Each structure stands twice: as C-alpha cells, then as structure tokens.
Amino acid sequence: LITTQINLLEKLWQTAEANGVIKSIKEDKEWGELLDFLVNVAPRHEIDEENSLFPLVLDKLPHIGFQQDTTPMRFIHEQHEVMLIRSTALLRLWRQTLEKNEITDDEATQFLSGAKELTGILREHIRRENEVIYTTANDELLSPADRQQILESVRENHNKEVQTAFLAFDEPTYTLKGYSPVIVSGEREDAVSDTTIDSDDEEDSEEE
Secondary structure, rough: HHHHHHHHHHHHHHHHHOOOHHHHHHHHHHHHHHHHHHHHHHHHHHHHHHHHHHHHHHHOOOOOOOOOOOHHHHHHHHHHHHHHHHHHHHHHHHHHHHHHHOHHHHHHHHHHHHHHHHHHHHHHHHHHHHHHHHHHHHHHOOOOHHHHHHHHHHHEEEEEEEEOOOOOOOOOOOOOOOOOOOOEEEEOOOOOOOOOOOOOHHHHHHHO
C-alpha cells in the first residue's frame, strides 16, 4: 500500500513539473487523498512499528548502552520523524495554494523539490527497513509467539484510538512524539457526568 502511494507521489510531481504546479494542484484530485494518507494514515503504521515491533526486536539483539546515530534502528526511527515533517510541509503548501488560488514561483519550486525529496526518502526508508529490520525479524528473531504478541499489541493500540471521521486535511491529528489517543470509556460503560444534582432539590422541583 505504501509503495503504491509512493508511485502515485512520483507520478503527481512529474505531472506538476511538466504541466505546472498550480494546474496540477487544482486539477489532480489525487493530491488530496495522497497527502491525507502521508500525514494521517502512514504515521499509524510507523507508530505500530515503534510501539510493538521495534522494542521486541531490540530486546533480542545484543547491544550495549545507547544506540549510536548510525545504527539502523535509530536511523529508521529518525526517518519516521523526517517523513512526517516533509509530508506536513507539502500539505500546507497544497492547502495554501487551493485557498489563495495562486502560488509563487519560489513556492512552486519548493513544492516540487519537497515532493521529489520525499519520494526518495520514502523509497530508501522502505528498502532499508525491509532489508535490515523485517528480514532479520522474520528470518532470525521472531518466534510464532512473538508474532502473536506483536499482533495483539497492535490491536490493543488501535482499539484505544478514537478519531473523528472528518480529517479535512487538518494538521496531523497525531505525531510520533506526543501521540496521545483519547480514551472515552471502557467497554460497556455509560458516560458519567462530573456534575451532580442534589436529590432534595430535585424532589422539591418535581413537587412544584
């Protein structure tokens, strides 16, 4: 799914480069769905990795002290943050262009270069993540019980998520840092108000 979105991103910026950024933004409706995916959907996958997969993999790998900047796990973690920053920047320029119905030459250049850069980052990220993390995890590290544990962890995290159905291309509703889902209640619990009513006053009101 993510690879499909990367291919779409590449197709869109190539069209924008050939026909003009303002024309592409106004006429290629796929920009909206793509940017929504990059800013609001893809980070959920990355959060699943960081909360459920990476800790289990790290526990099974021999390591001493803090991870160095060049270690694959830390590199991938930092790329998650970079991808979200780049995607959000594109979203802002896209939305601004639609609102103003115009874009400066500098902004158009920024939009194209940002889309091209993000395409490269995403492709390299998937390649490295698959080669270093997933291949090692699948072939050498994870037992069937480990896989089940990861699956249950992902399900639990998503069950605690509460989101509006109307994203409307706002700023990211969550980020890798400070992600805090709203838990409205437990299972089969009724909503309970913090406000109380004095029972005597209520009875007097009914008598009147």
